[in-house]
Amino acid sequence: MAEAGHGNRTGGPLAGVRVVELAGIGPGPFAAMLLADLGADVVRVDRPGGGGLAIDPAYDVTNRNKRSVLVDLKAPDGPARVLDLAERADILIEGFRPGVAERLGVGPEACRARNPRLVYGRMTGWGQEGPLAPRAGHDIGYIAITGALGMIGNPGEPPAVPANLVGDYAGGSLYLVIGVLAALQHARTTGTGQTVDAAIVDGTAHLTAMIHGMVAAGGWQDRRGANLLDGGCPFYGTYETSDGAYMAVGALEQQFYEEFTALLGIADTAPARKDLARWGELREAVAAAFRTRTRAEWTAVFEGSDACVAPVLSLREAPHHPHLAARGTFTDFGGIVQPAPAPRFSETPGGVHRGPAQPGADTAEVARDWAVPALDTTAGDR
Secondary structure, three states, X not given: OOOOOOOOOXXXXXXXXEEXXXXXXXXXXXXXXXXXXXXXXXXXXXXXXXXXXXXXXXXOHHHOOEEEEEOOOOOOXXXXXXXXXXXXXXXXXXXXXXXXXXXXXXXXXXXXXXXXOOEEEEEEOOXXXXXXXXXXXXXXXXXXXXXXXXXOOOOOOOOOOOOOHHHHHHHHHHHHHHHHHHHHHHHHXXXXXXXXXXXXXXXXXXXXXXXXXXXXXXXXXOOOXXXXXXXXXXXXXXXXXXXXXXXXXXXXXXXXXXXXXXXXXXOOOOOOOOOHHHHHXXXXXXXXXXXXXXXXXXXXXXXXXXXXXXXXXXXXXXXXXXXXXXXXXXXXXOOEEEEOOOOOOOOOOOOOOOOOOOOOOOHHHHHHHOOOOOXXXXXXXX
């Protein structure tokens, strides 16, 4: 494993691991951020002229805890500069379409010829092979063909789009991180690196494993809003309050359901929990009760109970929730409120120690710490 340079000024279980990230958008940067949050020394190779999110780079939290160098991979010396970094790295992450990295001269064969121990992580939507592999795509299309999107939403209405959380980040970034860390363990043991093909369609499909088992067992209907966990159940869903806000109910088990209906005030009048034929009537009773008070009032009613009821908060409201505030689930770094690193480690805690990397701002520092002379200190001015 490569030794950490001066750029890694924090702890974390991945302290000492060097990562090269070839700049992209979406799941690749988020995966690299997760590795950086856990202590890895992540160097992001940005391209001149940008190409990231359409926001000020100073606010792109997915680039926190990283350092950035500028490299034009289409310039004569561009590939050589990346290969110099790959030679000193443990992991490289790229998110180009299949074949692009090879055409640019920084594909897995070229990189591992310089560094046989390198773990080369490839992040795509469709994967490195298959009929759709060369096609463009986005999160919504990836989760559409895996069946995940079709599960989400109310019956008789279009599927609800879950931002880009299910595909890009859950099915993509997290599976890439699992893959490169597993391959890193193998490389440490054997001295041999390998290529990790992380496709969003594969990861998203994998996330539905339990549901597929339930379908096979006859315990899940293959349609929206007809099942225990998809809003079909009246005691597992969301309900509007008198002020136009919402409460989330997850009172699945009998003991939680009993506490829920008691606190809601319908224990004596609601249809039996297991009477599926009257679930519509039960849903109407729950909805009518919730409409009698505000979200704040219902939050107070259910506070401290095991009824499994929670207020539905906005992104701006979430950091102020008492439980999240007590745990420090969110943090304010550099004036930006953002999620704190997760998960947590008892002996090697991670943390936020750098704001979003600015393209090319760390070229000289990385050249020194990684001993890469070709990363000239004027690269950031190109």
